[in-house]
Amino acid sequence: MRKPELVVITGVSGAGKTVAMRAFEDLNYFTTDNLPAEMLPEYWRLMQKQNPVINAAVVIDLRSEKIFTDLSHVVQKMLNQNQDQAYQLKILFLDATDAELVARYKETRRHHPLSAGAGTLDDIKKERHLLDNIKSLATEVIDTSNFGPRELRKNILGQYGDRQAHSNLFKVQVMSFGFKYGAPLDADLVVDVRFLDNPYYDPKLRNHTGIDQDVYNYVWQSTGAEEFYQKELDLINWALPRYKTEGRSTLTIAFGCTGGQHRSVAFAHRMTQALQNNDWPVTEYHRDMQRRKDNGQQV
Known part of the structure; x- marks a missing residue:
């Protein structure tokens, strides 16, 4: 019997987290965007009380920088408490090259969430530094530099959806x-x-x-x-x-x-x-x- 699964979607801004979340939603995961890291354990406890237990995917990123800094500690604690592997905790980290991220920001005309007037490239470098700890805990890193939304969605459906579920989509x-x-x-x-x-x-x-x-x-x-x-x-x-x-x-x-x-x-x-x-x-x-x-x- 397949164990319930919690997927934490994180990564650099502009790498495709929203597309990823929608793909998980198509796979019948319960999805939540911009969840504060400190709420993750309680959130998952609530999900496990459902009958039947459902899979969940949450996006946690740097839109709230102060709260985000606790994510690696929260995830490590949950991993330590899940020694009996009652559920699967997966960390999906989405990345892309600096050049591709800059190009995407120019195309969408949106500001980086850490924007403080220093320039997009400097904001990206600062974000990468803040993400180092959680990236080291990632169970999968996907480089989306050469992916459009369609290709990223297809990749996630193939990685996380079993054949029958994927077919039924x-x-x-x-x-x-x-x-x-x-x-x-x-x-x-x-x-x-x-x-x-x-x-x-x-x-x-x-x-x-x-x-x-x-x-x-x-x-x-x-x-x-x-x-x-x-x-x-x-x-x-x-x-x-x-x-x-x-x-x-x-x-x-x-x-x-x-x-x-x-x-x-x-x-x-x-x-x-x-x-x-x-x-x-x-x-x-x-x-x-x-x-x-x-x-x-x-x-």
Whole structure:
């Protein structure tokens, strides 16, 4: 049985601690930012009282310099008290070269937390000196000089997430919508199927939806429907592993027709079934399917 884990995220300012914390949050760690060092033991005692016990990740850095100076002593004491290894205490130290840190501060136009007018490079050197003790206790040091946010997130997911948990991070949502109600703002891929024959113009089908068998059959008998679907399916099957490798947690694929009741619903429904058959974690959502036609406008 895997022991509960407390990860202390620390390191030089600008090295990526916020990105790291969000990655741990995606791994279902309970995350806390800017925790005073002296509160760490009590914080962890509270976490261990949860049932089941949860993993936690906390960011402790130099935003409060006076409190931070106690961190190495606090961590060493916790290590000494954990001789029976009832839990795993890990110190993740994020670092980067001075040149890269200076470049990041210039890019973001933010001041170093120790800024006192001496210049960013001098502030970084002062911070490194203050961090020497806690860095010596680190269980892992990651140099993020050549990492963007995506690469750092991917590194942490690989280091701290077991295979099953990492796999479960990526989810696909297939949805339908009507363009007349606006395209979904959160869609990653938008597919327009308005070129297909519209069941709206058949009075027998007008008030049905793409889930209903008669409408579903009508859509797939449309000229080009099957060929277009197969091409989209091939593209999506090719792209999904690459989106997952990129480090995405969610991908939303949206099929749109005029009103989101007929053609887009049939496409989204069939695509969902195909992706489920290929073992992708997928959900199906029909945003506008239940809307009623407005003043005789086509749906």
